[in-house]
Amino acid sequence: MRGIYHSHSRRKDKPDLVYHGANLLGENSVFTVSLAQQKVLSDSTIELQFQRDDGESVVFVPGQFFRFVFTDVDGEFERSYSLCNLAPDTTGILMLVISKVDGGRATRLLFNTECGLKASVTGPFGRLVLPEKLPKRLFLVATSVGIAPYLPMLGPLSGPLCRDEIEVFLLLGVRDPSEFIYATELVDFQRRHPRFHLRICYSRRLPDSPRSFEGAGYVQDYLPAVVPNQDLVMLCGNPMMVDVCFDKLKQAGLPSRQVIREKYVFAKQAAVKPPSALSAEQKRLIEEKMQKYRS
Numbered sequence: 505m506r507g508i509y510h511s512h513s514r515r516k517d518k519p520d521l522v523y524h525g526a527n528l529l530g531e532n533s534v535f536t537v538s539l540a541q542q543k544v545l546s547d548s549t550i551e552l553q554f555q556r557d558d559g560e561s562v563v564f565v566p567g568q569f570f571r572f573v574f575t576d577v578d579g580e581f582e583r584s585y586s587l588c589n590l591a592p593d594t595t596g597i598l599m600l601v602i603s604k605v606d607g608g609r610a611t612r613l614l615f616n617t618e619c620g621l622k623a624s625v626t627g628p629f630g631r632l633v634l635p636e637k638l639p640k641r642l643f644l645v646a647t648s649v650g651i652a653p654y655l656p657m658l659g660p661l662s663g664p665l666c667r668d669e670i671e672v673f674l675l676l677g678v679r680d681p682s683e684f685i686y687a688t689e690l691v692d693f694q695r696r697h698p699r700f701h702l703r704i705c706y707s708r709r710l711p712d713s714p715r716s717f718e719g720a721g722y723v724q725d726y727l728p729a730v731v732p733n734q735d736l737v738m739l740c741g742n743p744m745m746v747d748v749c750f751d752k753l754k755q756a757g758l759p760s761r762q763v764i765r766e767k768y769v770f771a772k773q774a775a776v777k778p779p780s781a782l783s784a785e786q787k788r789l790i791e792e793k794m795q796k797y798r799s
C-alpha cells in the first residue's frame with residue numbers, strides 16, 4: 505500500500521525491494537542534480553526543485569529522504585532532506601522544503617543560491633513510510649518542514665480514505681499563520697476527504713479568525729487518545745517535539761512499535777564520508793533477496 509514512486513517497469517509489482525532506506529536491490533542510487541526552481545514559502549522556509557542530470561526518474565517510497573552533498577567556498581558537506589513531491593515523479597524531480605537555521609551552512613548556501621546549483625545525491629533512506637497493511641487510524645505529526653515526508657503520502661492515502669478504510673489525522677505545529685506552509689493543498693485535501701482531519705497548532709500567534717482546525721499551542725497538546733493495537737503514529741521534525749510526543753504516547757499506553765519517528769537532527773560536522781563498501785554479510789543478504797525476487 506505504501507506505494508513507490510519510480511518509472512522502472514521491472515520493479516512495478518515489487519514494492520518491497522526498495523524499502524527502509526536500504527535499497528535491497530543493491531542499487532543505492534548515486535546521481536547528480538541541478539537546482540531547477542526555487543520558491544519562497546514563508547520567512548523561514550523555501551521550496552527547492554532539483555532535477556536529475558541524467559534524466560532518470562527518482563525512485564523512493566513516500567516518506568523517504570536523500571543525502572545531498574553540496575559544495576560551498578569551504579568545500580563539500582552533506583545534509584539530509586526528505587522529498588516533499590506531492591505527485592509521483594516521472595521526470596527526475598526532487599522537491600525539498602527547507603527551513604532556515606541561524607548560522608547554518610546549508611542555510612547560507614541554499615537561501616542565497618541561483619538555479620543551476622549542483623549537488624551529488626544518495627538514497628533513498630528512511631523508515632518513515634506507510635506500512636503494507638494500513639492501520640484503522642493514522643496520525644501524522646510534524647513541526648514546520650517536518651510536513652515534507654507526509655506530502656508524498658497523501659496521493660497513496662487518497663484511495664483508502666475515499667473507501668472509508670482509514671481515518672488520517674495530520675497535526676502540524678508552526679509559529680504563526682504565515683508559517684502554515686502548503687495550506688492550500690492541505691485544506692483542499694481535507695475538503696475532498698471527509699476522513700482526513702487537519703489540526704494546525706500555532707505556538708506564537710493564532711490567525712485573526714481561526715478556522716475549526718486551527719488552535720493555539722503545540723502539537724503535543726493535541727495528541728489523540730490513542731488505541732493500542734489499532735493506531736499508528738508518525739512523528740517528524742524537531743527532535744524535542746519528537747521526544748516529548750513519543751513519551752506522551754508511551755505513557756498513554758501506545759506500544760513503541762506503533763510509533764515511527766524521524767528526527768531532523770542536524771549534521772555534526774561538515775566532513776563527507778565516502779560511501780561505505782558493502783560488507784560480506786550485506787552482500788550475502790542482498791543476494792538472498794535477489795534469489796527470492798528472481799524465483
Ligand SMILES: Cc1cc2nc3c(=O)[nH]c(=O)nc-3n(C[C@H](O)[C@H](O)[C@H](O)COP(=O)(O)OP(=O)(O)OC[C@H]3O[C@@H](n4cnc5c(N)ncnc54)[C@H](O)[C@@H]3O)c2cc1C
Nearest residue numbers: 583584585586602603607608609610611652768769770771
Ligand atoms: C533524516 C533527515 C531528514 C531531514 N529533512 C529535512 C527537510 O526535509 N527539511 C529541512 O529543512 N531539514 C531537514 N533535515 C535537517 C537538515 O539535514 C539540516 O540539518 C538543516 O537544513 C540545517 O542545516 P544547516 O547546514 O543550515 O545548519 P548547520 O550548519 O548544520 O547548523 C548550524 C547551527 O545551527 C544548529 N542547528 C542546526 N539545525 C538546527 C535545528 N533544527 N534546530 C536548532 N538548532 C539547529 C547547529 O547546532 C549549529 O550550531 C533533515 C535531517 C535529517 C536527519
